[in-house]
Amino acid sequence: DRRLIQSLGAQDFVRPTLDRFYDSPQGYWRIHYTTTGSDAVYQADVDNNGNGVPDYVETIGLIADSVYDFEVNQLGYPAPLSDATCPNNDDGKVDLYLHNIQAGFFGFTVADTNSACGFQSTPMSLPSWIEMDNDFQQISLYRNRPLDAARVTLAHEFFHTIHFTIDWSENRVLWEMTATWMEEQMYDDINDYYTIIPLFYDHPSRSLQSDVDLHHYASTVWALYLTEKYGSRDIIKHVWLRCGELGLNTPTDGGDYMQAFAEAIDSASGGADNLASDMNEFAVWNYFTGIYAADAPNALGFSEGANYPVIPFDSLDHVDTLPVFVVADSNSHNPDLNASTYIRFENVNITQDSIFNPRFSLSAFPNNWGISEILELRRPRDSNIVIDTFVVDTNIFDAAIPNPQQYRTITFVLTPVDSNGSHFPPPGSTFKPQIGYFSGDIAGPADGIIDSQFIAVPAAVLTPYPNPAVVPEMGGADLVFRFQVPTTDSALYEFTSMSLVVDLYTVAGEHVATIKEPVDIQIGARQDPHAFNVTYSMSWDMHNQSGHEVASGVYLAYARLYGPGGKQTLAEDRVKVAIIR
Template sequence: MEVSFAKLPGNIDQSVEIIIQSFSGNNQERCISPHLRNVALYGNQLNTEQQLRLSQVGFQFGGPIASRSSEDRVESEGLDQTLDNGYFRFHYTTTGTHAIANTDTNNNSIPDYIDNVVNVFAYVASTQLDSFLYTEPPSDSWYPANSDNGGSDHYDIYIRNLESNVYGYVSPENFAQAGNFGDNENSSTTELNALTSYMALRNNYSGFPGTEEESIKVTAAHEFHHAIQSGYDGFEAQWLMEATAVVMEEQIYDEINDCYQYLPSWFNEPHKALDDQSDHWYGSFIYFQYIYEHLGGYLQLRSIWNKSILNDSYYGDYSHRAISLALSSEGSSFSDALNKMVVANRVMSSNANAGVFAYEEAEAYPVNGPTTFTDITYTAGTPQTITSTNLNRFASQYTHLISSDPFIASLTNTTGPDTDLNMHAIISYENNSWTIYSGNQINIDPTGAASVYLAVVSQDTSGNNWDYQIEIIDGELSLENESIPTSISVSQNYPNPFNPSTSFNVEIPHQQHLSINIISINGRHIKQITNKIYDRGIVTFHWDGKTKVGEYASTGQYFIVVKGDNFQRWINATLLK
């Protein structure tokens, strides 16, 4: 019988080395869960030398999952006490190498460290399972008598002296077996790649950033989410697992902000792929933070995992498809959210004027925006060309334009279809307001602007790298501060503010498909005004102030989003009652 193996991830050799070093006392990584998962899932496909070296640190091969457990889990060694609390069984000791401090200030015969860990995990589990309604990880209660399942059907957490720098980790162990191989018995759907797992946690966090309690909290939120993810699809893309685990830290413990540490390096390399197989994936939490704030909150992030089980990730990366399927309920997609995040990263403001391009904690982030690819000073009559050869997929580059003269920027993809790339003009003003134009050709009048940036986004899901050029030539002055797009012209809505209805004109230079949607300030789709092909001419559109279900929208700020061929315009409209 021919056996079909999953495709080895590109960073498998790196994962093997990291895991060998980690369990040999030479670790330099903070989180080894993604690399441990790589070795566990793909270990049976490694070469003989790699398997031999891994066996020397406890790994066993031959079963569906390569693991460090059989009759006894390696992590249980030296731990002689257990405590059951709710969903979890905690394994620990107060003597020897793995001892936790035995201080017991409340005299309940349980060390304070364990009390603290128990309380944190109770809150983390309650939030993720009861409030956010994620599915429980599959149980190991079905294990045969000669296999270690921690002695009960609880989820096992082994508290021990971990390798230096490691906060904690989750180790996949077996395919769930709820009647069907790889199916999580705790859900009403049928999974293909649900995995059982257990967790290891440090016995102290002395010398780690922040307080010990903060370290326990973010580790618990992050690693337990890995356990949950494995119950949906243990073979899901690593970048999706890590980035959503980081954003889970923010959802549960927003006040700690441990995730801020990943932002400087991530914003320093905006040209690097969002799903790059490296530590870059931790900083990619900002993509899911954008989704969380503007495209559906925690329900949307959970929906991504619900959609992840619709494709068999054992045979390929379907993470972007899962995201698009989830975001479709908000009239969005993976690519749409990527483009909006790219703009938001340059705007970098919590000001209400930023609307769907705002971050709630922007001013607290340790970054002011992404690194600039190049600075261009433009003077009328002197055309210039910007050339790039190092833009990865699902990434962006920012050009800073300095000019007092109007100009037209035209984007050309020199290595593929123009639709693979998108360009945004991000114009900021001193009064904390912004104008955003989108399209492959944009006319910009910088009069009164504090800054002008062009952001190029690689949004195609099939390619890898792109080369492009931006041609800068003379443009046209604005009329009454309205920039004139070279393709479509959109008037400001009138009246504005309005109640109950408002109107606006769209000048269409040639026949093309036009879509117009109303979006709330937090990114929710309110209503579609039109979505069809129009001939050349001026068309007047109206919004009656109602939602897509016929109810009157509430008082507030909205965006009228007009999209045509290589063009997108956002109009700020205010509904007052």
């Protein structure tokens, strides 16, 4: 990652000057190196065939050719844009510079932005070169096997030269996610990515679009999931080629890759799956890793999942006591957009022969949430996982799990999904999708009694009071508009955030006043989510919009009760009110 290198102080990205070069056997590469000083290649004095080229450099040439052949000739990606038009680089080969790279980094790829190179055929493409560490002796894992380090580095960095060719402007997240994926496609037995993926599993609620703390490298597990699920590497090629078709990006638009992923999934599944369903299923795969991989149902989970880390205990939201109520805006486990939250109910005291029906309140943005239920039977332990998956576009999700006492754990996986890359908040933003949830003790509220008057109450506009409003007899009181808020068959509020609006007009149709008031039902302090009041009111002081008293007469009132965010009309009515002064 060039920007990562820059953050550590290296700013001068001109081509290195090295005194020797070697052209690879198939002619794809020109490898620049030296045998002296701090940039000397590994075992620079070993030259068994006596041709003047260190054996290490010749082996690098063979590896580089095989990488080129795999990514271009076998997988079908476009060849890197030639640098033949660039000054002093008219060989047209892929240039690889072996030298001592600071801070123990493997390597990086740099675009040749010299205006003399030109764009050749399209402004989407740039020629580039690769710089790679000369001996990998600063990286302890590869000190005794530098060729393995060279293999994964070349697979990774050469894919970047292809990225520069397809769409140099695409978001860096896609670059590093897929370049790390490419390492595994070519060198499945090296598994260098094992060292980076803990950064993903430690933070399951961090967005797939995040580049914080190398998360974009660790997100390679998303690309691996798609490849394994659909049984083809072509889905990643589909994503990259589609990004190229969608055009140049700006630094603030988030890139095209989430849209491209959505389209690739639709194509690969024949329309059976979508981004929301796959991202949520991906989150379920991530639940069955490490020691839990063996518990996954058939055909679910990564082929190498037993070697992956598990999601840490404190990264899951654990519930072991009912009733429970968690307010959405104070939920410490709220996920980023295109990330997941795991809410696990474990060993809770659940009534025999009952239905477990927790309610989840989801923020209005994004429009789609993927939700999965992972049900782990108490006996026997092996192969007894039941999984149901839903995609919802509403703000309320009511689960209904019959006979819950048979399960040792009940885990809900919630994933807010949006394919518009620009919707992911910029660094420093405090926005997160929000999840609130509550559940009684199965039989009802804490005391086991539900007030029947609050069961299945419909939303309604009630009669204003008093009507007529005889002002001399009201003692300075206001005219009151009354509303009824809806509840479920379980006496739970349909919504805890609503708004009341009344527009008033004369009988001639002239606007007189508009009054508004929010309804914010506070349940938290009660520790009981069941309805305790369904009538809410709003007062009118019988003044117009300018603050003057209205005259005696008949007025037309258009009253509405809106759901969260004012997006849904729950109830409305037009009534006449009479005022007598």
